[in-house]
Amino acid sequence: MRLFRPAVSSLLLFCVAVFVQDAVNCEDAMPARGEYGRVASGLNDEQRQKFLKGQESFHQRWVVKPSILGLWGRGPTSNAEVCTDCHEDNGRGRPPVSLGEPAQSLVVRLSIPGTGPHGGPNPHPVYGDQLQTQGILGIVPDEGEVRVEWKEQSVAFTDGEIVVLRAPVVEFWHLNFGPIGPQTMISPRLAPPVFGLGLLEAVPEAAIFAMAEQQKALGVAGHPNMVWDAIAQRPTLGRFGLKANQPSLRQQIASAFINDLGVTSSVYPNENCPEAQVQCRQFPPAGYPELTNGLLDGLEFYVRALAVPERRNVDDADVRRGEHLFQSAQCAVCHIPEITTGEFPALPQLARQTIHPYTDLLLHDMGEGLADGRPDFRAGPRDWRTAPLWGLALSERVNGNAYLLHDGRARNATEAILWHAGEAQAAREAFRTMSKKDRAALLAFVGSL
Numbered sequence: 001m002r003l004f005r006p007a008v009s010s011l012l013l014f015c016v017a018v019f020v021q022d023a024v025n026c027e028d029a030m031p032a033r034g035e036y037g038r039v040a041s042g043l044n045d046e047q048r049q050k051f052l053k054g055q056e057s058f059h060q061r062w063v064v065k066p067s068i069l070g071l072w073g074r075g076p077t078s079n080a081e082v083c084t085d086c087h088e089d090n091g092r093g094r095p096p097v098s099l100g101e102p103a104q105s106l107v108v109r110l111s112i113p114g115t116g117p118h119g120g121p122n123p124h125p126v127y128g129d130q131l132q133t134q135g136i137l138g139i140v141p142d143e144g145e146v147r148v149e150w151k152e153q154s155v156a157f158t159d160g161e162i163v164v165l166r167a168p169v170v171e172f173w174h175l176n177f178g179p180i181g182p183q184t185m186i187s188p189r190l191a192p193p194v195f196g197l198g199l200l201e202a203v204p205e206a207a208i209f210a211m212a213e214q215q216k217a218l219g220v221a222g223h224p225n226m227v228w229d230a231i232a233q234r235p236t237l238g239r240f241g242l243k244a245n246q247p248s249l250r251q252q253i254a255s256a257f258i259n260d261l262g263v264t265s266s267v268y269p270n271e272n273c274p275e276a277q278v279q280c281r282q283f284p285p286a287g288y289p290e291l292t293n294g295l296l297d298g299l300e301f302y303v304r305a306l307a308v309p310e311r312r313n314v315d316d317a318d319v320r321r322g323e324h325l326f327q328s329a330q331c332a333v334c335h336i337p338e339i340t341t342g343e344f345p346a347l348p349q350l351a352r353q354t355i356h357p358y359t360d361l362l363l364h365d366m367g368e369g370l371a372d373g374r375p376d377f378r379a380g381p382r383d384w385r386t387a388p389l390w391g392l393a394l395s396e397r398v399n400g401n402a403y404l405l406h407d408g409r410a411r412n413a414t415e416a417i418l419w420h421a422g423e424a425q426a427a428r429e430a431f432r433t434m435s436k437k438d439r440a441a442l443l444a445f446v447g448s449l
Contacts, residue, residue, distance in 0.1 A: 035394045036090035036195045038307040042349040047305070054302025057295050058083045062261050064136050065286040073290030076140040076271065076283040077132035078262035079107050086191035086260065090306060091399040093191035095168065095408035096148045103133070103146040106408065107260065108170060109187040110180070111374055118228035118235070120245070121376050124184055126177045126276045130259045140279045144175035148188070150409075155418050158433045165415055167369070168407050177276055185381075187372035189242055190408040196390060197240065198304035200357060201249055202350045204342035205237050211336060211360045220333055220423055222362035222386070227377045230254075230267050239361045242387075242406045243379035250300050257291050265291040304347055308355075309391045313448045322445025325438055329430035334386045334423070336360045358389035358449060367421025370405065382422060393447045413446045414439075 039051050061070035061082045070081070080086055086093045086105040093105025108131045111121035123129045127143055135142035150166040157163070170188055172180055180186075208224055215222045227238035229247045240246040246255060254267035262272055269289050273280035313319050326332055335358040344351040363383040371382040379385075384406055392413070396402045402412050410416035420428040431439065 034089070035309045036193060036306070036391065036398050038195075038309065040198065040305045040307045040347070040349055043305065047301075047347075050298060050301045051305050054298035054300070054305075057299050058087075058302055062263055065284075072286035073261075073263045075134070075136055075262045076273065076280045077142060077277070078134045079130070079132060079260045080104075080134075081261070083256070083261075087194050089398050090195050091193045092395060092401070092403065093408070094399070094401045094403055095188070095190055099147050099149050099171075101148075103148060103188075105191045106146070106148070107131070107189050107191075108146050109189055109374065111185050112181075112183050113185075115375075119377055120228060121185075121374065123274075124180070126274055127180065128272060128274045131172070132262070132272070135280075136283065140277075140283050141176040143177065143277075145173040146188075147171045147173055155432070157436075157439070159436055161436065163414060163418060165409070165418060166411075167409050185372070185374035187374045188407040190403065190406065192242065192387070193391060193395075194303050195306040196308040196357065196388065197249055197252075198306065198347055198350050199308065199341060199353065199355050200239060200359075200361065200388070201304065201346070202341035202344040202353070203239070203339055203355075203361065207339060207342070208237065208239065208361050212362055215333060215360070215362075218330075218333055220364070222334060222360055222364050222423070223378065224361075225363055225376070225378045225385070238377065239385075242384060243376040244361065244363055244385040245376045245379065249303055250296065253299050253303065254291070254296065263291045264289040265296055266293055267296075301347075304350075308357075309394055311356075311448050312393055313444075316444065316448070318441045318444040319448045320445075322441035322443065322448075325434070325442040326445055329434075329442070330427045332358075333427075334360055334362070334364055335389055356390060356449075359386045362386060364424065365422035366419075366424060369421050370419055372406070389446065389449045392449050413443055 062074035063070035063072060064075045065072040074081060095106045096103050110124040110127050110129060110131060112124055114122040116122040131146060132143045133145055149169045149171060151169050152164050152166050155163050155165055168188055170186055212222050212224060225238035225244040226235050227245050227247055229236040230251055236247045238244040238247050240252045246252040251267055254265045257263040257265055258268040258272050264271060264285060266289055271285060337356055337358055339355055339357060341350055341353045341355060363379050363385055365382045366384050367382060373381045375381055404410040404416040405419060410419060417428060417431050
């Protein structure tokens with residue numbers, strides 16, 4: 001069992017952060033791995049310092065008290081030790097390739113039939129909302145191990161080209177609190193990128209509801225998720241998370257800390273220890289809460305201020321033709337190219353901007369092939385939030401992979417499109433029946449984002 005890894009010193013992280021900050025205005029000299037770490041333009045000196053402090057916290061390793069290898073507060077059970085375990089260079093994670101490989105940046109959500117508090121998923125009575133793969137050696141047992149096997153199937157384009165698709169089959173090993181049970185709904189989730197989220201938070205609620213109304217006229221049933229705001233203590237619009245089940249960046253971050261790192265906050269002040277896990281419940285916390293509001297403020301600002309990478313090859317003839325094909329195939333009905341942000345007091349520099357996220361922040365029925373069978377507030381078993389496409393072109397360079405979709409089953413954009421069904425069936429078929437030249441042009445456009 002992994003317990004701790006040496007922490008990178010705060011001084012080194014600060015120096016790296018300063019280098020990144022200084023390099024923001026030197027785009028030609030900026031290494032590819034820093035493309036997802038750029039800071040929003042126009043920040044004042046105080047905001048830049050806040051960004052750097054938040055960046056340092058994003059790279060902070062959390063450990064179990066009284067270790068000297070990081071900040072106290074991790075556990076008693078968890079999936080990771082630092083944000084970058086899952087979001088390396090602010091990008092996406094990668095699923096296990098082979099059956100025996102650990103699921104480092106892929107977590108498995110769990111629930112049973114019915115609804116939990118405030119209408120959300122009903123947590124598993126023994127294992128909770130997410131299987132925790134790390135514990136404290138000799139003191140608190142982990143919940144078990146997650147292993148993934150890949151099941152393949154073939155899809156043919158009309159010109160005869162064959163593409164092999166794969167889907168994950170999740171297996172649980174060494175469960176320490178008994179079987180998961182046949183009634184349990186299981187949803188593997190790959191860590192998504194974290195850049196550009198401040199701009200998505202700045203999109204007015206009215207604009208999101210308006211996009212849903214506009215789609216109705218086109219026969220598309222995109223709908224918003226209404227979720228529980230644990231900070232405001234009321235239902236509100238969800239826009240973050242793979243099923244749009246989080247209303248704000250602050251709650252998204254606090255949720256990741258309690259579920260992935262086992263770190264409490266003012267948003268989620270109780271340890272993630274179901275009743276059956278006695279050792280977990282008896283382990284003393286490192287603070288009340290462990291993630292202070294000051295650290296949470298800095299993390300929130302850091303993620304909010306991460307900029308979106310610039311597009312590539314926008315004047316290329318194939319890219320421009322591919323953009324037209326993207327439109328004609330109706331991909332842009334859900335992957336909306338252009339949205340305008342509203343007033344945004346949390347970071348005024350993001351207000352009233354025309355952005356190009358290629359998302360509508362709405363839920364769509366994506367068909368049985370992508371279904372996880374697990375409802376989440378108003379998100380049904382086949383529903384997923386439209387994934388933003390901006391920054392997609394750099395995933396291979398920054399993270400060393402181009403895995404897409406909620407569980408990383410797609411190894412490239414071609415596979416991701418071919419998994420589309422449900423409301424996206426017509427767009428998928430438009431792509432599948434294109435000539436090879438047209439498919440290449442559409443993919444060149446997607447690869448420019």
